[in-house]
Amino acid sequence: MLTAAITALALTGGCTAPGGGGDADPSPTAAAAPGVLAVKVDNVLPARPQTGLAQADVIYTEQVEAGLSRLMALYSTTLPGAVGPVRSARETDLRLLRGFNRPVLAYSGSQSRLRPLIEAAPLRAETPGRHPEAWYRGGDHPAPHNLYLRPRRLVGKPAGAAALAPAGFHEGPAPAGGTSEERRTVRFPSARFTFTWSAERHGWLVETDGRPTTDGGRQLAPPTVVVQYVTVRASGFRDRGGNATPFSETVGSGTADLLRDGKVWPVRWQRPTAADGTRFTTGDGAAVNTADGQVWVVLTER
The missing domain is CATH 3.50.90.10 (YerB-like)
Structure with a gap:
């Protein structure tokens, strides 16, 4: 008690x-x-x-x-x-x-x-x-x-x-080719994310459920978005209301869409075991590079 x-x-x-006193923190609990x-x-x-x-x-x-x-x-x-x-x-x-x-x-x-x-x-x-x-x-x-x-x-x-x-991400040049894409919406059963390319911000303006996603009054605009298609199944857990807790399976292999530079590339992801990292590759097996800056990874069913 x-x-x-x-x-x-x-x-x-x-x-x-939020953020009050954050820059004046005393010595941290852990050194690193x-x-x-x-x-x-x-x-x-x-x-x-x-x-x-x-x-x-x-x-x-x-x-x-x-x-x-x-x-x-x-x-x-x-x-x-x-x-x-x-x-x-x-x-x-x-x-x-x-x-x-x-x-x-x-x-x-x-x-x-x-x-x-x-x-x-x-x-x-x-x-x-x-x-x-x-x-x-x-x-x-x-x-x-x-x-x-x-x-x-x-x-x-x-x-x-x-x-x-x-x-599984490495900054570097974009893959060859790609298809122009200005906007991508990913839907969950009761939520959705929309990414709209902004040449001015050189990133994808993020909206959540139709509203700008902001931090400090500025809309987030990650340069890279990866839509990773996974299996989403019910886990063995439930919330207090009896709703099953979804489990997104990130071990195995599948497809994904890489969004950067106002384009989209179909890629593959592979993670053999839980102890492995995720590897994203193009069709010829080459590792996928991301643009410099923040990356969003949307785990969703196709």
């Missing part, structure tokens, strides 16, 4: 707007992250606009209960002052992160039945109960969509670009 009380005090006392920092970010309407997404190196979108969406933002080269709102972890996250070298997974909590899997996973799991000084409640969104993480208090400094290598 004492631990719970201390945690609650840390999360509710001194509430500020053992790997990439992955943060589970809420993506329902009451949680928008989010904070800290613009600094993410890679953002994965995944389907959750009732056909809604959630984000997992990966930070390897830059740590923002704050990230959030932070929500709970899913089984998909554990499989997806298995290919990284000892990543840090920051999340708000999980189902009790999932905790043994999280504890057994080769990652460092971080929730508010472990290091409450790294978390706070913001005042701009209603609870439970108001929990934020101060990454620098948790991992100290970025792990470096090399920690993202298993993601």
Whole structure:
């Protein structure tokens, strides 16, 4: 009870707007992250606009209960002052992160039945109960969509670009060919993402459920978007409302669409085992390059 009380005090006392005090963090809990920092970010309407997404190196979108969406933002080269709102972890996250070298997974909590899997996973799991000084409640969104993480208090400094290598992306020239594409919409049962090419921003303007996806008042425009077609099936978990938790299978092989430079290329993805990283290739087997900057990966069924 004492631990719970201390945690609650840390999360509710001194509430500020997202990012408040983020640049004045004291010494971090850990001197350095053992790997990439992955943060589970809420993506329902009451949680928008989010904070800290613009600094993410890679953002994965995944389907959750009732056909809604959630984000997992990966930070390897830059740590923002704050990230959030932070929500709970899913089984998909554990499989997806298995290919990284000892990543840090920051999340708000999980189902009790999932905790043994999280504890057994080769990652460092971080929730508010472990290091409450790294978390706070913001005042701009209603609870439970108001929990934020101060990454620098948790991992100290970025792990470096090399920690993202298993993601399967390498910056470089675009593949030969490609087909012009100005707009792409990806639909989940109860959510949708639209990416519109902007030559001015040299990126894909992101909309979620028909509204601009912004951070700090500026619409996100990642230079590269990968629409990865996977099998999405019901897992053995359910939420409190009885909705089955979807599981996106990221081990195996399949097809994907690479969007960059205002064009699209059909590519293939391959990940033989959970311990392997994902490899994206063109039809002739050549590794796919991404443009310089943020990458979005949309995990979806075809």
